[in-house]
Amino acid sequence: MAKSDVKLIGAWPSPFVLRARIALNVKSVEYEFLQETLGSKSELLLKSNPVHKKIPVLLHHDKPICESLIIVEYIDEVWASGPSILPSDPYERAIARFWASYVDEKWFPAMKSIAVAQDDEARKAAVVQVAEGLALLEEAFQKISKGKSFFGGDHIGYLDIAFGGFLGWLRVTEGTGGIKLLNETKTPGLLKWADDFAAHPAVKDVLPDIGKLAEFSKVIVAKMRAAAAAPAK
Amino acid sequence: MSGETVKLLGHWASPFALRVIWALKLKEIEYEYVGEDLPNKSPLLLEYNPVHKKIPVLVHGGKPIAESLVILEYLDEAWKHNPILPDDPYERAQARFWARFVDEKCMPSIMSAFTKKGEEKEKAAKEARENFKILESGLGKKQFFGGESVGFVDIAAGWIGLWTRMVEEIADVNIIDTAMMPLLESWFQRVLQVPILKECLPPQDKVLERFKGFHKFLTGGSS
Numbered sequence: 001m002a003k004s005d006v007k008l009i010g011a012w013p014s015p016f017v018l019r020a021r022i023a024l025n026v027k028s029v030e031y032e033f034l035q036e037t038l039g040s041k042s043e044l045l046l047k048s049n050p051v052h053k054k055i056p057v058l059l060h061h062d063k064p065i066c067e068s069l070i071i072v073e074y075i076d077e078v079w080a081s082g083p084s085i086l087p088s089d090p091y092e093r094a095i096a097r098f099w100a101s102y103v104d105e106k107w108f109p110a111m112k113s114i115a116v117a118q119d120d121e122a123r124k125a126a127v128v129q130v131a132e133g134l135a136l137l138e139e140a141f142q143k144i145s146k147g148k149s150f151f152g153g154d155h156i157g158y159l160d161i162a163f164g165g166f167l168g169w170l171r172v173t174e175g176t177g178g179i180k181l182l183n184e185t186k187t188p189g190l191l192k193w194a195d196d197f198a199a200h201p202a203v204k205d206v207l208p209d210i211g212k213l214a215e216f217s218k219v220i221v222a223k224m225r226a227a228a229a230a231p232a233k
Numbered sequence: 234m235s236g237e238t239v240k241l242l243g244h245w246a247s248p249f250a251l252r253v254i255w256a257l258k259l260k261e262i263e264y265e266y267v268g269e270d271l272p273n274k275s276p277l278l279l280e281y282n283p284v285h286k287k288i289p290v291l292v293h294g295g296k297p298i299a300e301s302l303v304i305l306e307y308l309d310e311a312w313k314h315n316p317i318l319p320d321d322p323y324e325r326a327q328a329r330f331w332a333r334f335v336d337e338k339c340m341p342s343i344m345s346a347f348t349k350k351g352e353e354k355e356k357a358a359k360e361a362r363e364n365f366k367i368l369e370s371g372l373g374k375k376q377f378f379g380g381e382s383v384g385f386v387d388i389a390a391g392w393i394g395l396w397t398r399m400v401e402e403i404a405d406v407n408i409i410d411t412a413m414m415p416l417l418e419s420w421f422q423r424v425l426q427v428p429i430l431k432e433c434l435p436p437q438d439k440v441l442e443r444f445k446g447f448h449k450f451l452t453g454g455s456s
Contacts, residue, residue: 051367051370060323065326065330067329074323090310090311091293091298091307093306094303094304097303097306101302102284
């Protein structure tokens, strides 16, 4: 398939875009990465995702697919001859989808709460929430990985990609806050998983540089805090 | 696979449980229904869905699956009869997109219109109307979101017109605007004419009573 058949509209810091990139890498799909500029949205993005106007958007033969996890499933289905991203067993697929949904709907919002917390007390409460979520994910990891390196077993799978997309932001949050969210006592499995994931060939070249991400996060967090502190219109 | 028992933990008034019932009926899957007496959650529910402690939960051969859209995908993969999702990956992606849009955009804005007052209520209603207008673009001129027959999005959202009308009545808001969304409005009617979907609907008068109760509780009585 020609490189121009597959395009991904995205930006390097986005955990959601990262999911799509990793999935494409797992399948060894060549694609053109169309980087958006922060603060402005390209005509192509607005045309391709008129509903949400958000990245990532996968363009396959110029047909747009939006929403990161939907993109990952699409990639798995279209490039079916490559390594599988979702497990083959329907029950295991359901479990993977359940936890990916949990990460998006419960865990990541708690992570964002740490960033926008207006005071120390709010920040502490948010950290507790995130830690509780990680305890659940650790338990899930132990059950699902069955002693292997990844949620997907020997190979990275849907849940590795869904959760792993946030690894950079997790590291930045740890660094900024001087906290160890992944640690030997509470999350030994995830602690090792994080290193294995970051080192994986499909991940390591697209995982954002943590220093660069930390710098970028200052800009984003300032914006998020301003929006959170502003009175509702 | 077909030999193992299927159980559904649900609630008579829940549209999320209704999604699963619709899918089970359409795919002709035999199941045992266990009605939860919310808010008194049974030990079974807490055991099967410790993370969210919510219905619906599907239990297949003793193994639980939670989250209604996850359950729909599971049913479609474990039982090949009468598929809910299309075969084509691009069409599947579209179906998933619109089902999520209903949950992430339509539902919250309708709920906001239901629970808020005054200017905030009107603002939420406007957003809910706009979201329905956007949802209509996913339907287009098709009979159903699934095309000629009901599919994933119809099952995920087929109840929403009926529920929204109740919200409109109780909260005194306008969300379904015929002029603005004629195609969606006729879909609201058409989808509930499908016999299998129609016959599973809970008694509407009881749902309305329940909503009225919620509204009183959530808004402190007056609108």
